[in-house]
Amino acid sequence: MFRATLKSLLARKVRLILSGLAVVLGVMFVSGAFVLTDTLGRSFDSVFADGFSEIDVNVAAKPKVEISELEGEQTASPLPAAVVDRVTQVPGVASATGIVNADGARVIGSNGKVVTSFGPPQLGENWTGESDLLQLREGRAPQAEDEIVINRALATTAKVQVGQKVGVLTAFESKKREFTLVGVAGYSGDRDSIGGVNEVFFTTPVAQRLMLGEPDTFSSVTVRAADGVSDEALRDDVARTLGADFEVKTGEQVAADASASLKEGLSFFNKILLGFAAVALLVGTFLILNTFSIIVAQRTRELALMRAIGASGRQIIGSVVLEAIAVGLIASVLGLAAGIGVGALLAFLFGKLAGGLTLAGIGVPAAAVIGSFAVGLVITVVAALLPALRASRIPPIAAMQDVATPDRPLTKVTVAGSLVTGIGAVLLFLGLSGNAGGQTLATILGGVLFAFIGVALLTPLISRPVVSLLGAIFSWSVPGKLGRLNSGRNPRRTAITAAALMVGIALVTGVTVILDSAKGSISALAQDTIKAELVISGQQGGPRPPSFDPGVLDRTKALPGVQLVDGEYGDMARIDGESTWVTASSDIASLRQIFGAKATAGDIDRLGPTQMLASSDTATSRGWSVGSTVNVQLTRGEARTYTVSGIYESTQLTNPVTLPATAAKDFAIPQPIQAFIQLAPGARVADVQPQVETLLADSPEVSVADRDAFIKQQTSQLDGLLTMIQILLALAIVIAVLGIINTLALSVLERTRELGLLRAIGLRRGQTMGMITVEAVVISVFGALLGVAVGTGLGAAVVEALKDEGITDLILPWGQMGVFLGLAAVIGVVAAVLPAVRAARINVLGAIAHD
Amino acid sequence: MTATVGQQAQAAARANDVWKVYGSGEAQVIALRGVSAEFERGRFTAIMGPSGSGKSTLMHCLAGLDSVTRGTVSIGETTVTGLGDGGLTKLRRDKVGFIFQQFNLLPTLTAKENILLPLSIAGRKPDPAWYDTVIDTVGLRDRLDHRPAQLSGGQQQRVACARALVSRPEVIFADEPTGNLDSRSGAEVLGFLRNSVREHGQTIVMVTHDPTAAAYADRVVFLADGQIVSELIEPTADTVLDTMKKLDTPAEVGN
Ligand SMILES: Nc1ncnc2c1ncn2[C@@H]1O[C@H](COP(=O)(O)OP(=O)(O)OP(=O)(O)O)[C@@H](O)[C@H]1O
Numbered sequence A: 001m002f003r004a005t006l007k008s009l010l011a012r013k014v015r016l017i018l019s020g021l022a023v024v025l026g027v028m029f030v031s032g033a034f035v036l037t038d039t040l041g042r043s044f045d046s047v048f049a050d051g052f053s054e055i056d057v058n059v060a061a062k063p064k065v066e067i068s069e070l071e072g073e074q075t076a077s078p079l080p081a082a083v084v085d086r087v088t089q090v091p092g093v094a095s096a097t098g099i100v101n102a103d104g105a106r107v108i109g110s111n112g113k114v115v116t117s118f119g120p121p122q123l124g125e126n127w128t129g130e131s132d133l134l135q136l137r138e139g140r141a142p143q144a145e146d147e148i149v150i151n152r153a154l155a156t157t158a159k160v161q162v163g164q165k166v167g168v169l170t171a172f173e174s175k176k177r178e179f180t181l182v183g184v185a186g187y188s189g190d191r192d193s194i195g196g197v198n199e200v201f202f203t204t205p206v207a208q209r210l211m212l213g214e215p216d217t218f219s220s221v222t223v224r225a226a227d228g229v230s231d232e233a234l235r236d237d238v239a240r241t242l243g244a245d246f247e248v249k250t251g252e253q254v255a256a257d258a259s260a261s262l263k264e265g266l267s268f269f270n271k272i273l274l275g276f277a278a279v280a281l282l283v284g285t286f287l288i289l290n291t292f293s294i295i296v297a298q299r300t301r302e303l304a305l306m307r308a309i310g311a312s313g314r315q316i317i318g319s320v321v322l323e324a325i326a327v328g329l330i331a332s333v334l335g336l337a338a339g340i341g342v343g344a345l346l347a348f349l350f351g352k353l354a355g356g357l358t359l360a361g362i363g364v365p366a367a368a369v370i371g372s373f374a375v376g377l378v379i380t381v382v383a384a385l386l387p388a389l390r391a392s393r394i395p396p397i398a399a400m401q402d403v404a405t406p407d408r409p410l411t412k413v414t415v416a417g418s419l420v421t422g423i424g425a426v427l428l429f430l431g432l433s434g435n436a437g438g439q440t441l442a443t444i445l446g447g448v449l450f451a452f453i454g455v456a457l458l459t460p461l462i463s464r465p466v467v468s469l470l471g472a473i474f475s476w477s478v479p480g481k482l483g484r485l486n487s488g489r490n491p492r493r494t495a496i497t498a499a500a501l502m503v504g505i506a507l508v509t510g511v512t513v514i515l516d517s518a519k520g521s522i523s524a525l526a527q528d529t530i531k532a533e534l535v536i537s538g539q540q541g542g543p544r545p546p547s548f549d550p551g552v553l554d555r556t557k558a559l560p561g562v563q564l565v566d567g568e569y570g571d572m573a574r575i576d577g578e579s580t581w582v583t584a585s586s587d588i589a590s591l592r593q594i595f596g597a598k599a600t601a602g603d604i605d606r607l608g609p610t611q612m613l614a615s616s617d618t619a620t621s622r623g624w625s626v627g628s629t630v631n632v633q634l635t636r637g638e639a640r641t642y643t644v645s646g647i648y649e650s651t652q653l654t655n656p657v658t659l660p661a662t663a664a665k666d667f668a669i670p671q672p673i674q675a676f677i678q679l680a681p682g683a684r685v686a687d688v689q690p691q692v693e694t695l696l697a698d699s700p701e702v703s704v705a706d707r708d709a710f711i712k713q714q715t716s717q718l719d720g721l722l723t724m725i726q727i728l729l730a731l732a733i734v735i736a737v738l739g740i741i742n743t744l745a746l747s748v749l750e751r752t753r754e755l756g757l758l759r760a761i762g763l764r765r766g767q768t769m770g771m772i773t774v775e776a777v778v779i780s781v782f783g784a785l786l787g788v789a790v791g792t793g794l795g796a797a798v799v800e801a802l803k804d805e806g807i808t809d810l811i812l813p814w815g816q817m818g819v820f821l822g823l824a825a826v827i828g829v830v831a832a833v834l835p836a837v838r839a840a841r842i843n844v845l846g847a848i849a850h851d
Numbered sequence B: 001m002t003a004t005v006g007q008q009a010q011a012a013a014r015a016n017d018v019w020k021v022y023g024s025g026e027a028q029v030i031a032l033r034g035v036s037a038e039f040e041r042g043r044f045t046a047i048m049g050p051s052g053s054g055k056s057t058l059m060h061c062l063a064g065l066d067s068v069t070r071g072t073v074s075i076g077e078t079t080v081t082g083l084g085d086g087g088l089t090k091l092r093r094d095k096v097g098f099i100f101q102q103f104n105l106l107p108t109l110t111a112k113e114n115i116l117l118p119l120s121i122a123g124r125k126p127d128p129a130w131y132d133t134v135i136d137t138v139g140l141r142d143r144l145d146h147r148p149a150q151l152s153g154g155q156q157q158r159v160a161c162a163r164a165l166v167s168r169p170e171v172i173f174a175d176e177p178t179g180n181l182d183s184r185s186g187a188e189v190l191g192f193l194r195n196s197v198r199e200h201g202q203t204i205v206m207v208t209h210d211p212t213a214a215a216y217a218d219r220v221v222f223l224a225d226g227q228i229v230s231e232l233i234e235p236t237a238d239t240v241l242d243t244m245k246k247l248d249t250p251a252e253v254g255n
């Protein structure tokens, strides 16, 4: 029995390859995700281990506000220089060095543009001499106020040479300052950068002033232990001497902590990739289900013969499941291997993008192997279960009857489909209306899954009228008519094939509807509310938003034709112990007028040094009212008490909390990141814009744009997101295309005799191919239609649910939908090529004798 | 009329007042109308009759491939009627062999694998001596590793016969086993079937259209319109042909 199964598997290997390919692709996604994140994780480990290799014990002040990797770079609060002396006194300390090390040193390249980073920080540091890790490659150390050394990687990207004047923006000065590049540094092992980090070294006083904002302070103290003193013992001694206000860790600990926080981000990324893998596998499941169903149908007589000569129903199930296991196993192995390749490739690309991250060797984590096999096997077997069950119900007498088993009525599937769709709709409703009790995301995802399966079950019923309608377009020719009849011939098969395509297209359409609606709603709101003709802002590339010289604000205000200027600062703060995004405005009255803010309580036109404003939503959720006092800890400085003096009405554009301009000096980035400019009546944008541009000459990170360009730029971030999602979902669509090819190929095989007959009575090769192509196009367009319809439904439901969040306009991407349908037609034609060629090549005589 | 020949031999298969009705209402077809028959052990019985007379239906019912509307069927000691799927599977495994007119073999397996398939499905080992005997009788020793597509129609049917024989079933049912063969290959297969009855005591029930084929049997049962209308012992082609002619003119059947 086992042998018979394997033999029949081998005999039909070609048919199984395509369905196996679907599993391979899905598994590849899974293992690729694991390999990628594992490799990057270990690369980060080694980068940090390296970066902190010169440190035995590290002393830092406790950060005032803890920030997760997803929110941006952590800013350490500076510690006074006296700490260095105190540490030096501790017995067992060989040396203690005060280190300035902060993000935000941005070098202006020879092309006048700021060198940006896509992730690794751009550190500004004090030069503390060469070490085993860090050496000068060229030139000398910085000695004067206006001298710097940068690392080789940065020198290469900025295209600057020793001896040249180089402009630098620093954490406390977003106005260009010129330095002379006196040296270029590199790292042990002939590396130009560690993990893509850009480093700028100043003299200590300059670094303190520009990177920390205060003289005589350091970011940390690095300690080298005397011979024979263990790092751990020294750490404990230092910690005891300094007291509880400091974080004292061994170098290893620091490295591990730094790496761990990055890995947190990676695991989030991993989950996203696995989510897309799940979509691909869902589509793959449809495909496998279909393939096995068709194979079982084609083998009816064979299976019946087996039953006639004594095979039990269970043995038949066993044989089909065994086949599935074999396919699943092979596909898992191939998928795992392909995933390792893809993971390695992506890691390589990521390393390049992150500015030369040295990759640790590609490893295959156990999770990748287990995940691949579990997913590959389970999916294949589950998908084959239904066909297996059907196979076991084939009566032995079918071996003697020529008649194919009649198509069973669709009542059962339709009832099941309605039920499952209903469950999906209920789950979606619960999830979207926020009644899912803490399981919102899971409920929504479950709802989407049920909706997909439900619609897939309903598809056979829908397919009859829709397919015959679609096919009518082609009915003018005989092959077209035959193709149309063929696609309506087996509604289940057509339906599952189309449903596989539906999933991918529905998700893309849904996401497009949501993002377009969000974009449209926000743009409309911005158009209506922002009464500023010009906006200063920059494109954020890495974790740090672009900023500019605050002096520009006053100078802009003084320009003729400018009426109001509102410069905005932002920071992640802790308010009463909770992380909250806070902003400060350079001119609170201008802010109010430009945004047309409405007060719901108190006075929002002015703000004293210890007063703050809150949006109505924030006030409600935090239980604040005018007169409430709150404790605010900014990134720098001591915690302060503010009194809520006014509350403004929340809109999509309002910030939760607004602090007085004086607070901005304690923000992580103490420079404005945006400014809104309102012109005086009669002043012309074309006149004012060039003047503001001139003012921004020394702030190359930002530019001034008119309002429409600004709104477009802001919403264009959503476009990037959309493109990314589309690329990831494309895989699901590719698998669906495989499904169409597979179904057609199997149908052609099944109809060999009939095709031979058609050819015998005079159907030309070209006509045969046309017939197959029409069938493919009808199926794929049907799938796309379903996808667009389901996706629009899902998207509209989400948009409806987000009405309160400010997504008020439902925008349907008609153009996109048209593109999808057109694409589906192309997909159909492409998918038909191989099966059509095969059909056209059928040997007429052989086919008629075919059994 | 009930066929009652050979009471001395115990029946390998028995039909008792079997009715088979297909469909209902307008489309109702009564394929068998109260057929009772016994098929003795160690004998070769042919079933004949005009097209549509219910031969195949009777055979399917006897073999437990199809259910009966009324009456009972038994194979050896086992009452087939009322058996569940498990019981029927066991019956087919242990007691019944089949030879069909076509599509007898799995195209993906070699001749040898096809022959051994019923045994391997049942998880049994062939009796090597018996296996050798069967292979030699069918004369396929040099073709064992060929696939069905590489064999002629006659050879394929011989493989099918070998497959049916190798598990030594209580009874082998054959539905027009020579229907697709030329007369020479047909004669080979029939001779082989007859030998297995004569020399090894196999029981065979065969449906056929061909008087010459029927002449190989020990006994012929004639069906017409779902009823057994006549039978012949030790038939020759001529006596069979005569009876057939009579059946074609119902008036002369006279009962
Ligand atoms: N599945 C079925 N549904 C309805 N009627 C059937 C079915 N199978 C057979 N019949 C009818 O039962 C009658 C007997 O059919 P059966 O196949 O037994 O005839 P037969 O004697 O084997 O004929 P032939 O010599 O042509 O093979 C016929 O009238 C046939 O039309």
Ligand SMILES: [Mg+2]
Residues within 6 Å of the ligand: B055, B056, B057
């Ligand atoms: Mg028949």
